[in-house]
Amino acid sequence: MLLIGLVVFISASYGNDLRIVAKQWEQAPGYAAGVQISSLDWPTINAHGRIAFRGGVLDGSVYSSAIWAGTPPNLVPIVKQGDVAPGANPGEVFCNFSFLNPIVRPIVAEDNAVAFR
Numbered sequence: 001m002l003l004i005g006l007v008v009f010i011s012a013s014y015g016n017d018l019r020i021v022a023k024q025w026e027q028a029p030g031y032a033a034g035v036q037i038s039s040l041d042w043p044t045i046n047a048h049g050r051i052a053f054r055g056g057v058l059d060g061s062v063y064s065s066a067i068w069a070g071t072p073p074n075l076v077p078i079v080k081q082g083d084v085a086p087g088a089n090p091g092e093v094f095c096n097f098s099f100l101n102p103i104v105r106p107i108v109a110e111d112n113a114v115a116f117r
Helices: none
Strands: 002-004 007-014 017-023 036-045 051-059 062-071 074-080 106-108 114-116
Touching: 017 036, 017 051, 036 106, 051 106, 051 114, 062 106, 062 114
Parallel strands: none
Antiparallel strands: 002 007, 007 017, 036 051, 051 062, 062 074, 106 114
């Protein structure tokens, strides 16, 4: 992750090709038009180029968070704040994934599976 002025983005190198993967204040992949990425952190990449990162999203004045994964430009949110946790009771949902919750970190395994703790 690089911080340049007020622009935060995640980049990845593919051979000699360096690409911006996600950028603060741009459209949040997998969200309705106009929903922006408000923060980015904990990027991870495996040897196959699959990326995962967590971040915040802003929909007007409503803040939430998610974890995205994929290979650029095909990033999708694999879990969003408020999603029901698999195997959980109704109403038991995922909470905050943003920088305010430092224990949640995505990991991309060599088989391309994505996990977070």
